[in-house]
Amino acid sequence: MAGRNGRALVKEGASAERTLRELRNKILLGELLPGEQIRQEEIAEQLRISRVPVREALSVLASEGLLTHRRHQGYFVTKRSREELSQIGLMLTLLEEELARTIPWPDEDFILELRLLNERMGELVPGEGWVEMVALNHEFHLRIFGLSPLNLVLDEVKRLWTLADAFIAIDYATMAHRRQTVAQHERIIKALAARSRTRLLKSINDHRSSTGIGARSAIGD
Template structure:
């Protein structure tokens, strides 16, 4: 998470997080298209906020790579090519595998939090507005990856995930894919209960392959 969010006063941090999520949802849902400029006055009025917190949120999303800031021009939705997806996917695969191989096994409370998130995803998966599933999906995986003591790798994975959100949303546009994702999460939770690193890696590889299916070319692993 951006330091802008982490060190803000509690109320300001909550307001900023809500603004960030609304802007992310607009990008993911296609309300803001790649290359489109953010009209700050119009957006502030639409979200019911002033331009100061809006600019703060825009800066965070620019830092995360979802937006591009052009001095003297404004903020634009980033354009991501399929080749970039391939690179992001490959980096996440390598880094996530390091985290999974090193996780400390969760207690029952941690497992219950993951199960609750996944139950919420199952409900949202069949609704007309399924976009909250992107946030829930991100939180689910961060709970799992956060079990690793490798904090620098974890922080890098957190930095990369927002770059993948728009691609993941392409898969989740299908209700069948959303429900399949939830089923795969159930298997991830069960693998954590088994306390078997090799099994966790195998389950995650299957889940990752399912997400990548139909999203274009991938970077092949080295021979």
């Protein structure tokens, strides 16, 4: 009996991970629009799973800020106003600059890891699986900022990046922007390898400006 229960828990855990991935991708791809309600029974039926892993996935997405939970109504894709996006952009600009100013210079192994990560992004540029670039871009930047000793600032930047990912993904729908991102990452890597703080700050600021989170109006605004 215990063995069967154990297998059931593993299966439900895997289903929750799959559901989380599917829903996050639908939000990032714009298949689920801001303000749209997520109906648990429909998701469970589409993925042929029970509602338990669906509830778990929805709870995680709500904690990340991609969904909003309304009591007695359910879960909805979070809708951000122009002013809210501007605030997210402002906070990222200020906090990321402090992190970039305080990171110690990485070794060659770290630089190589960044290059491999960016090469993986480059491979995704022409294909239909470009949505994976959003997570890889997230990882690329947070690896760099993770070098900083300002751990509390880093925690806040991680939270803001989660809020911003769905809107960053809008830009990734165009191949030109995907190519631009890879090229800008390469400039950031070169600045790190050269140990030039001035070049690093400029390349990060140029990259952030091209994303335009602070200037973008929300979908459905």
